[in-house]
Every structure is written in structure tokens, then in C-alpha cells.
Amino acid sequence: GAGVSQTPSNKVTEKGKYVELRCDPISGHTALYWYRQSLGQGPEFLIYFQGTGAADDSGLPNDRFFAVRPEGSVSTLKIQRTERGDSAVYLCASSQAGGYNEQFFGPGTRLTVL
């Protein structure tokens, strides 16, 4: 079956602009995660959804970052007033539920803020 997909694969924007990143999880997976990966570093947790609700958003760096999952499937990560420091690869993962279950990652969206 299809894996986790993310769109766009690359996004270039200017400082101060608004961007949306989309994640399509594996069908039937109730848990969805967003991570951010800077060059040469491991991914850093941002937010975790169980169904439609954000179960843990402790990794969101500030209030410019927001994520939604209105129907418990597709999720959108929204970044307002982008800054150059937001440039990174944004990874999405999904799993059958939280906790011990294996997380399957998408290919990521590379965001570049000029």
C-alpha cells in the first residue's frame, strides 16, 4: 500500500510569508507526528496527533507554528511570518497508534526561507 506522502517536496519562500505543508498518512493510522530536521542533525519533535486532537504539541517552537488534522487523516503544518531559521526539512510520520508502535516516515518537505 501507499506510504506516507508529503507535499510539496520543496518549498522556497521569502521571509515573512505564510506557508502550509501537507501530510497524507498511511490509511488507517490514527497517530500522526511532525518533526523538523536541520542539516546534519536528527529530527526534532514538533507535535503529535491522536485522531483529530493534538495529544502533545510541546515541540512547537513558538506561536507562529500551528498544525491541524480536522478529519483525523490528512494534516497540515502552518507556519506564519516565516524566518530564515525556519529553513529545514519537515518530516511527517504516522503509526497505528501512539506509544510503542513503529512510526513510518514520509520523504519530508524541504523548506527554504530566503
Next chain:
Amino acid sequence: KNQVEQSPQSLIILEGKNCTLQCNYTVSPFSNLRWYKQDTGRGPVSLTIMTFSENTKSNGRYTATLDADTKQSSLHITASQLSDSASYICVLGGNQGGKLIFGQGTELSVKP
């Protein structure tokens, strides 16, 4: 201070050789320790998942070990192949749902 430290930062080995990657962590408590492989430009792929009560877990040519007393884990790769060239990341899963804490990875390069 990073909660998950990996060594070496990078490693070059010849095809067919074995290697061992190290992971030290300070995350506590945690429910599971994972090793992921990440190819350039791709998302991470799970290799092994161990609970804190397990000592070892194998997946083909990959064998992970865990010593919860010393808070150390290792990933051993046997008979390396060119396709093993990637970043290998040690990851801790805590008790707070599915949140994962990643190390910075070891960049492995297998040369012919």
C-alpha cells in the same frame, strides 16, 4: 545538552567489513529504544525497536543491543554493503505517547 549522544559522528568502512555504532542516552524514563536508517533525502526507516527490558534485537545484518544500567546501546552491522551507506540514528521513545527523541546520527559510508 543532547539527551541522546551518538559516536562516531562519521565512519568510513570497506565493503564486507563489520562495524559498530554507539549510542549513550540520558533520557529517563523511556519505554523503547529504536535505531533508524536514513538515506540522503529520504525519511528515516525503522531497523529495530527494543523495550527497556530487552538486551538485543536483530533484523537481518543489523543487531542492536541495549544496556539499561549503563544507558548505552549499540548497532552492529555485519558484512556491510554499499547500500548500507546512510545515517544511522538512535532514538528514544518515552512514556509520553509517541514522542520520539532522536540522536544526531552517525554518517556511515561503505566504500568498494
